[in-house]
Amino acid sequence: MKPVWIVAAALFLAVAPLKLCHAVGLELTPLVGYTFGGSFEESYSGTDLDLDEGVSLGAALDFPLGQGRQVELYYSRQPTELQANGALLSEEVLFDIDVHYIHIGGTYTWHDEGRVRPFVVGTLGVTHLDPEPSGLDSRTRFSLGLGGGARAFVTERFGLRFEGRGFVTLLDDDGGGTVIFSDPGGLSVAVSSDFFAQFVFNAGVFFRF
Numbered sequence: 001m002k003p004v005w006i007v008a009a010a011l012f013l014a015v016a017p018l019k020l021c022h023a024v025g026l027e028l029t030p031l032v033g034y035t036f037g038g039s040f041e042e043s044y045s046g047t048d049l050d051l052d053e054g055v056s057l058g059a060a061l062d063f064p065l066g067q068g069r070q071v072e073l074y075y076s077r078q079p080t081e082l083q084a085n086g087a088l089l090s091e092e093v094l095f096d097i098d099v100h101y102i103h104i105g106g107t108y109t110w111h112d113e114g115r116v117r118p119f120v121v122g123t124l125g126v127t128h129l130d131p132e133p134s135g136l137d138s139r140t141r142f143s144l145g146l147g148g149g150a151r152a153f154v155t156e157r158f159g160l161r162f163e164g165r166g167f168v169t170l171l172d173d174d175g176g177g178t179v180i181f182s183d184p185g186g187l188s189v190a191v192s193s194d195f196f197a198q199f200v201f202n203a204g205v206f207f208r209f
Contacts, residue, residue, distance in 0.1 A: 125145075141171060145166065
């Protein structure tokens with residue numbers, strides 16, 4: 001089993017008892033997003049490495065706590081490319097890569113009445129970087145997220161959700177460069193960045209049970 005699915009299962013089991021305590025009001029939201037950002041600096045040549053912007057898919061699962069508060073499980077996946085941008089390289093695609101966010105956190109809705117209800121959200125979790133070439137190792141790093149949006153209720157159990165989120169992923173640079181991808185043959189990609197940031201705008205349809 002890949003590490004990304006192990007982490008996802010662990011997060012689910014951590015909050016599963018909340019479903020038993022608050023069966024009414026569980027909220028599921030499939031999400032379609034547009035993700036952009038994500039830049040590194042390659043350690044040896046100083047070349048800028050960028051994650052290409054594009055469409056992402058995900059979902060949010062929210063468990064009610066009362067008084068406008070929810071515990072949230074969040075997952076998204078962006079299939080993208082790692083590109084090199086330097087003096088001699090102009091947007092050369094190095095390889096395909098999937099960026100997964102697996103987070104747990106909470107939302108707060110300060111106006112829990114009416115058709116349109118704004119909220120803020122904060123989460124913690126991991127970013128799983130999974131390069132498409134089978135020989136390259138994947139990497140999982142700690143990350144945090146912060147955002148906000150609004151729910152537009154069509155009925156009390158169905159409506160639209162719009163939101164924006166920012167994610168910061170820590171790379172743990174020790175001053176000598178952090179290897180984020182490598183293969184058994186000795187090929188490696190090392191970066192001198194301490195972190196990278198991405199931003200996503202999501203839209204979805206939520207269902208309350």
